[in-house]
Amino acid sequence: DPAADKRVDFYSFGCVAYELFTGHPPFFGRAPQAILAAHLTEVPPPVETVAPDVPPHVAKLIDRCLSKSAGDRPQSGREILEVLDAVQSPHRIDAIGKKRADWRMLAGAGALLAVMVVGYSFARRAPAAAGATPVRAKAVAVLPFTDTGGESSEAYFADGMADELIAALGKVPELSVASRRSAFALRQRSDLDIPSIGRLLHVDAILEGTVRRAGNRLRVTAQLTGTTDGLALWSDSYERDAKDVFAVQDDITRSIVGALRLRLGTGQRQVTTNLSAYDDYLRGAYALEQRGPGVRQSVELFNSAIAKDSSFARAYGKLSEALEFLPYFAGVSAASLELRAVTAANKALALDPSTAEAHIGLALALGHAFRWRESDRHFQLAIAADSNNAVARTQYGRHLLHQARIPEAIEQLKRGVTLDPLSGTQVGWLAYAHALNGQLPLALGELATAREKFGGLDLVRQMSAQMFLRAGKNSQAIELARTISSTVGFHGQGCYVLGKAGEREESSAIIREMLALPDTTWLKHTALAYCYFGIGDNDKALRQMELAFQAREITPKWMPFGDPLFDEVRGSPRFASVVHNFGLDEKLFTSPNLGRPAK
Incomplete structure (x- = not known):
């Protein structure tokens, strides 16, 4: 100030x-x-x-x-x-x-x-004295800023301030930044002190602060604290015009970099000078992070931001990413979104080639179109643009799993968990990768921990049910399968577990429900394939996979072809044809046991 x-x-x-x-x-x-x-x-x-x-x-x-x-x-x-x-x-x-x-x-x-x-x-x-040992933090977490104005409708702005600082610090060489999801999950944890937060998030320093926006005035305070001793490394306050929010963010970033004796990256963040567009962007990012109905809402908000500033690169990038999450959370076909997502991503990259979200959106769109090699390239570009992006790490890990590149997938998923240890999605996919790698006891242990922390997450319950089934613990598998969401994709996975565990009548009832759905229902055929594999009707299961390809369902994203459930049909010419249609390596996926470690 x-x-x-x-x-x-x-x-x-x-x-x-x-x-x-x-x-x-x-x-x-x-x-x-x-x-x-x-x-x-x-x-x-x-x-x-x-x-x-x-x-x-x-x-x-x-x-x-x-x-x-x-x-x-x-x-x-x-x-x-x-x-x-x-x-x-x-x-x-x-x-x-x-x-x-x-x-x-x-x-x-x-x-x-x-x-x-x-x-x-x-x-x-004063600067550090000659010969003094400077503070060197290799990992930082940005906690959600507190809105001291007390208006719940302004919470997104305080969160947006923290988001922007996470993005800016993520571009600093040699500095690892904890993911937004994990840092923000601690919002209500008043029982944790700074050292405890440091251990939980695996970071050396914590940045926290407050924001108050009143009319055209903005007041921000920020403090950087070491997690080892709880001592403040830097603190400051800013009172500016609201339009100076970007300058405040840059000032805080530079101050933190100086306090940690690091150096700023060479890339400049591309932002907007239109505060209304920026407001919509922050609201969209907030909604997207909530997943569920928030994904569709975020698309509307990013479009609004773009309408107000057609040169807002990051809004285009986030729009492409949000569009490609709709097939998972809004029952919308991936094919119907591909052109919009690719167009938004390419526009973002034309404005700012370092927009990581645009590369994530492109990678997802290309993967959903079964163009795996091109998808791989854009995941790598996303990570090169922002190595601390937990979404890029996890989605790339999933991409590698779908190609049976298990060790590489584990490496990316481990990095994702390190960046975002409080995300059930990250932990769940890492456990699944360990199971595919022949490490079932490790996977069961990871999923047990995940159920304690993220028990309400369908992904965690579904993967836990499958691992219990694989371990011969049918009663636990059945109990969990009955709690999985009735949304089409997850319902099919639960149906598979019930059928395999001996609950054939219950599984058959689900099949009848799904057959009654319109053929245009997104993921209907993929879910039915799961169900038929569960009751041992492999011919019907393969027929549903053929129909799924005709409907352009993203079947390999929901049932990775390297999973043991396909072992009974790996020698089938029909399965080889299905693998080929989805653009994957038929020689690899039709080989006995897929090269996995022997049981």
């Missing part, structure tokens, strides 16, 4: 003095975000009420230093020194009537604080 002066340092001095004399910092015992908000909006309990033995004039000084208004704080270091000098006067101590031994300690504290006053302002802004 250009208007900040030494009185900002006196506030920091007051925080140190408060902790020294009371035994704990102001606003002690709250969540990190709540502490930041309190520093902006609340006055801490007066020192005299927390530590009655502190001399009244010292207590009053500390309280003045912690005033919210800079005008109410001491106006010079001399004012502070004059008060602290009195602490060291024997007749002053005797007059207070306290034990001499106790006040020797306080006199020493006063002397220490006096020295701090002299050097504090300079030390806070």
Whole structure:
């Protein structure tokens, strides 16, 4: 803040003095975000009420230093020194009537604080001394910023601030940034302190902050804290016009990079100068992250942002990504979306070739069109543009699984879990890859942990049911299969487990339900193929896979051809034809046991 002066340092001095004399910092015992908000909006309990033995004039000084208004704080270091000098006067101590031994300690504290006053302002802004060991954080997490305005309708803006900082820091060489999903999952975890968050997210530093937007004014505070010792590495506050939001984001990024002694990447983020377009973009990103109905809503918002600024590269990129998630969350055929997604992605890349989301959208669109080699290339380009993008890592891992490139898939999925350890999707796909790699006990263990944390996620329940089935634990498999969503794709996977586990009548009832659906129902034939494999009717299962290809269903994305469920038909010419139609390697997928480790 250009208007900040030494009185900002006196506030920091007051925080140190408060902790020294009371035994704990102001606003002690709250969540990190709540502490930041309190520093902006609340006055801490007066020192005299927390530590009655502190001399009244010292207590009053500390309280003045912690005033919210800079005008109410001491106006010079001399004012502070004059008060602290009195602490060291024997007749002053005797007059207070306290034990001499106790006040020797306080006199020493006063002397220490006096020295701090002299050097504090300079030390806070000075560069590291020659030969000093700089802070080197290799991994950072950006926690969701707190909206101190209290308007729930503005929550997306505070989240958007954190999103933008995640994107910007993701471009810093040598720095790993925890994914948005994992960091934001801790929003309600007030029981976790900074070191605990660091261990959970595998990071060395935490960035947190507050945002308040009122009319045309914007106020942002941010603090970077080391997770090993909980000490602040950097903090600052900004009060600007709302239109300066991008400059604030850049300032914070540069400050963090400087605090960590790293260097900025050479690429510049392409943003918009249209605040209304940016607002829609943030709302869209927020909706997309919620998945489910939010995916369709995000498409509308990204389109709105583009209508307001046709040169907004990242809005085009996010639009392409969102469109390619609709086949999973909105029952829309991939073929009907391909042209729109590819057009949006290409527009984004024409405006900004480093837009990772555009490469993800292209990779998904090409994969859904069974153009696997081209899809592979764009996944690699997405990771090159943003190596910290957990979505790119996980979707690339899935892509590699569908081609039976299991070790490579595990490598990408492990990276995805490291970046996003609180995502059930990431953990579920990694467990599935381990199972395909002959590591069923490891997969069962990972899925057990996933069920504890993400038990409501269909993907986790479905994969757990299949692994229980593979391990011969049919009762657990049946119990989980009955809890899987009745949406067509997942319903078919549950139907397979029920049939294989001996619940043939229940599985047959699901088949009758699905046969009654219109043939245009998205993923109907893929789901029926699952069902028929479950009851052992392989001919009908293969017929449904043939129909699925004719309907352009993304069958290999829902039932990877390397899965053991296909082992009974690998020698079938019909299966070889199905594999060929979907553009995959028929020689590989028709080989006995697919080269997997022997059971």
